[in-house]
Amino acid sequence: MAFAHKHFISTKVLSREDIDLILTTAQSFKEINQRDIKKVPTLRGKSIINLFYENSTRTRTSFELAGKRMSADTINITSASSSVTKGETLEDTAKNIEAMDADIIVMRHPASGAPDYLAQRLSRCAVINAGDGAHEHPSQAMLDLMTIKEHKGTLEGLVVAIIGDIARSRVARSDLYALRTMGATVRLAGPATMLPPGLDTLGAEVYTDINAAIKDADVIIMLRIQLEREGGSKLLPTKREYAQFFALNPGNLKLAKPDAIVMHPGPLNRGVEISSYVADGKQNVILEQVENGVAVRMALLYLLAGGSDA
């Protein structure tokens, strides 16, 4: 079976079959990463450009390793070292990359919709969205689903609570669509200033009391809170108050199912949205997410480069 999409931009457009294909393919690649010699020739001769307009350590490294372990040539372009600062348009930058016969562009961009924009304008290159504004981060969703499935065996019927700054979270949106497609219930929770309108129409249950969201959940995904100023902002008074009402700690974690797993897309703000006791506790699967991230991205590169499951 071949992947039904030319680009990988949003989980909203993925079918159950699409997601199953990605997860199955990723599972088969995971073993490569555990070998002594972590390299296969599958994508030899393919060129992959990581075009990052926002800082990222984890996602960029994960995509780069994924490409390299499949023997593709991977090049990183970050905003500091590109023509971005010279005022070149995104279209011009991308068309130049395409003119060098790149096969896949993996892009992170602060503007929601930037990958859609690119995909509409490129004729040969496939586009992978590595996070666009507050829109989507679909590869994160795939690695989240893979991790959940490894622990729970299925996604159908699970209750997944996602807690934090939902308004600015592309992870929450991508997780929501993918999990709903796979038959899970999704609860989105956070301070009311961080819950945008219409989440219910997108298929979520919405909570401002995180204890209610955690109650009997199978999976808890905590999101990073970005509070630039110590003194608070229009959205939040203080980190202290956030930690008091919206953090996951050993006390409220007990409200979840006993076998619930705890996830976080990283980087962690220990002591803010997640207590270190939980982040390092036995229910946490945070590093498994990171490990699965490489396998998922290998699968995505492989499927978009034209591969099908064996």
Add this chain to the structure above:
Amino acid sequence: MKTIIKNGRVIDPAQNIDAILDVVINAGRIESIAAQVKPADDDKVIDATGLLVTPGLVDIHVHLRDPGYEYKEDIVSGTRAAAAGGFTSVACMPNTNPSNDNKAITRYMIQKAQLEGYANVFPICSITKGQKGDSLVEMGDLKLAGCVGFSDDGLNVEDGAMLRHAMEYAQGFDMPIIAHSEDESIKDGGVMNEGPLSTELGLTGNPWVSEAASVARDIMLAELTGARLHICHISSKRTVELVREAKQRGVRVTCEVTPHHFTLTEEAVRGYEVNAKVGPPLRTAADVAAMKEGLQDGTIDAIATDHAPHHIDDKNMEFIYAAFGMIGLETALPLALRLVDEGVLTLNEVIACLSCKPAGVLRIPRGTLNVGAVADIALIDLEHTWEVTRQSIRSRSFNTPFEQQGMKGKAVMTLRAGEVVHKEI
């Protein structure tokens, strides 16, 4: 030598005329309107059989980008677009570069339109110098130069005392204040309507309350000062209600709606469609319905385009970075005519909202076919179907969400002071 427009269906809402009549033009003015006029040998006859003959349309909200942004539009190309849309008079906003806050630029605009343009230009000057919000322009002097109103359009006058005093001062010269009412702090960087779709697209939302709250303030300041207040491009249901209620209380307030705000919903933004990025934003189906109700009961006085040409280089980019605005002069008439098909307005009401009513808002001496009036006339073919393409649009810019869409209804001839400025029959 006279010009006689024969056998057309003459609609002049200002005089309650709707009949098959002939219009006689002499020396650039309407000489008479009568049935079965016998032309003299040297008279020029225009056969308008099957066409509407209406006052030249009046658009009280356009951006002509001249001086300063001629790569987007200038007074020649913008008035050419106006004439092609049936408009013979446009009121242009002051956000040029330099901005129109002085007599020299006001006169430049009027004269360039007279010498090289295809429609009359009635400049709207800024309220504050350079639209910076901190000191009043010379309103009296600008009125003498031909300015028809004051607006910092595109920007809200955030300072309440500034706006209050602008209203008082303008009122002293019997001039209207034209408000782009959006509270910037509530808008908070929003780039589309706030709602489920902005959440889905991950775009910052601009809620209806940014407009309604600001309109409420402006209405109360107008109430306090007794000034004439005209509210630009209203977009939300709540705003219509506020204006309706203010009018009932006798506040001197008028308002306009754009064709896009009564035609499109926020769904047009889906796919990060930059040509549907406009300020105020396209809103919901309920808001669109409220615009139609407002037009129906007269709460909304005028249809105005907010014609906002942008070069492709200002639009072809990531949605959040793209400029706000769309062109409108050439699609306004067919979009307004859809209101007739939908049973929202009668044909006469649509013509009124595009001629005598907007002219009345800014007291522009146009918009009627009165005997003695300047012979600004549009000949409209209601059955003419056409497609919005780069080739069919005269504006220098082509930022329209109606690209490739079919339109029905077209001004097939436009006359300014009796001279043909647009012709496609």
